Amino acid sequence: xxxxxxxxxxxxxxxxxxxxxxxxxxxxxxxxxxxxxxxxxxxxxxxxxxxxxxxxxxxxxxxxxxxxxxxxxxxxxxxxxxxxxxxxxxxxxxxxxxxxxxxxxxxxxxxxxxxxxxxxxxxxxxxxxxxxxxxxxxxxxxxxxxxxxxxxxxxxxxxxxxxxxxxxxxxxxxxxxxxxxxxxxxxxxxxxxxxxxxxxxxxxxxxxxxxxxxxxxxxxxxxxxxxxxxxxxxxxxxxxxxxxxxxxxxxxxxxxxxxxxxxxxxxxxxxxxxxxxxx
Numbered sequence: 001x002x003x004x005x006x007x008x009x010x011x012x013x014x015x016x017x018x019x020x021x022x023x024x025x026x027x028x029x030x031x032x033x034x035x036x037x038x039x040x041x042x043x044x045x046x047x048x049x050x051x052x053x054x055x056x057x058x059x060x061x062x063x064x065x066x067x068x069x070x071x072x073x074x075x076x077x078x079x080x081x082x083x084x085x086x087x088x089x090x091x092x093x094x095x096x097x098x099x100x101x102x103x104x105x106x107x108x109x110x111x112x113x114x115x116x117x118x119x120x121x122x123x124x125x126x127x128x129x130x131x132x133x134x135x136x137x138x139x140x141x142x143x144x145x146x147x148x149x150x151x152x153x154x155x156x157x158x159x160x161x162x163x164x165x166x167x168x169x170x171x172x173x174x175x176x177x178x179x180x181x182x183x184x185x186x187x188x189x190x191x192x193x194x195x196x197x198x199x200x201x202x203x204x205x206x207x208x209x210x211x212x213x214x215x216x217x218x219x220x221x222x223x224x225x226x227x228x229x230x231x232x233x234x235x236x237x238x239x240x241x242x243x244x245x246x247x248x249x250x251x252x253x254x255x256x257x258x259x260x261x262x263x264x265x266x267x268x269x270x271x272x273x274x275x276x277x278x279x
Contacts, residue, residue, distance in 0.1 A: 033060075033063055033067070034067065038064050038067070038068035038071045038073035038074065038077075039073055041060060041063055041064045041067070041068075041073075041077075042061070042064050042073050042076065042077055042080075044060055045057045045058075045060035045061045045063075045064070045077070045080065045081075045084070046080075048060060049080075049084055049087070054084045054085070054087035054088035055084070055085070055088035055090060057080075057081075057084040057088075058081045058084035058085040058088060058090065058093060058094075058097075059081075061077040061078075061080045061081035061084055062077070062081045062097070064076075064077035065077055065078055065081070075101075075104075075105065078097055078100055078101045078104070079097075079098070079101050079110055079113070079114060081093075081094075081097045082094045082095075082097035082098040082101065082114065082117045083117065085097060086117055086120060086121060086124075089124075091121040091122075091124065091125055092121070094117060094120075094121050095117070095118050095121040095122075098114040098115070098117040098118045098121070099114075099118060101114040102114050102115065102118075111150075112146065112149075112150040112153035112154075112155050112156075113155065115142070115145060115146050115149065115150065115155075116146055116155040116158070116159065118142050119139060119142035119143050119145070119146060119159065119162070122135045122136075122138040122139035122142055123135075123139040123142075123143070123162055123166065126139060126166065126169055133169070133170055133173055136166050136169050136170055136173075137170075139162070139166045140163060140166050140167065140170075143159040143160075143162050143163040143166065144159075144163060146159040147159050147160055147163065164203070164204075167201055167203070167204055168201075168204040168205055168206065170201060171197050171201035171204040171205075171206040171207075171210075172204075172206060174193045174194070174196045174197050174201070174206075174210075175193070175194070175197060175206050175209065175210060175213075177193050178190045178191075178192075178193030178194045178197075178210070178213060179213070181193065182213060182216065182217060185220075187217045187218075187220050187221050188221070190213065190217050191214060191217045191218070194210040194211075194213045194214050194217065195214070195265065197210035198210050198211060198214070198233075198269065199265075199269070207237075207238075208234060208237075208238040208241045208243040208244070209243050211230050211231075211233055211234035211238070211243065211247070212230075212234060212243035212244070212246055212247045214226070214227070214230040214266070215227045215230045215231050215234070215247040215250055215251065216250065218230060219250060219251075219254065224254070224256055224261070225261040225262030225264075226261075226262065226264055226266055227250075227251065227256070228251060228256055228257065228258055228259050228260075228261045228262075229259070229260050229261055229262065229264070229266040229267055229270055230247070230266055231244075231247045231248065231250075231251050231257075231258030231259075232258040232259050232260050232270060232274070233266065233269060233270055233273060233274070234247055234258070235247075235248070235258045236273065236274050237273065260274070
């Protein structure tokens, strides 16, 4: 029983301590911020973050920078304000704080994290493929910077994954526009979009469909050599794909077969991909 009572008292003591800290933080926040120490402001900001008020926390972390610019607390606060602003979806403010950190401490152990926050400030604003993709391009650049500048950091692997996802997003945008043109019979415009996917985004999940849509588009224009070559590339790389099955039906239905035929950009792609000839 004594042991149980001890545990109860310990829990009660912990609760009292938490309440005292909360009361202390509350009192600190009532005092003029200029009268508080750098540590007090920092802890108050952490309290706001813990209470689910990231925007207020970001502003308070920034106050440490303003009032105590040369302190160790200012260095901590710079990075924490970037994190807090990001949590509050204030991406421009988060990016600015992270960039300041990199300017002052480019070789610091936390520099990769600051760079990662900058990349996330763009990546987390990537919206549906039907809208402007400026943030996607920025995210790609920033993720590439992390991969190249900090290859051994814990953020490199996550940056690689997000880079591929952002790339897939851009390919999806091209596919959406290409399908739109194809559905309206604007075959040349559609081909231009699908070509971008095949040439620039060939590692994405959209490549098999892009090749199939090229088969459709070229057949619609009567350009059978190009259609056959697109089908041959699709079959070589994605033979088990339903897109290849559809292309095969389209071609054989016209007495054609997937094969390298004629000359053009697809033939160059075929020679590079299938034959390994990059001349």
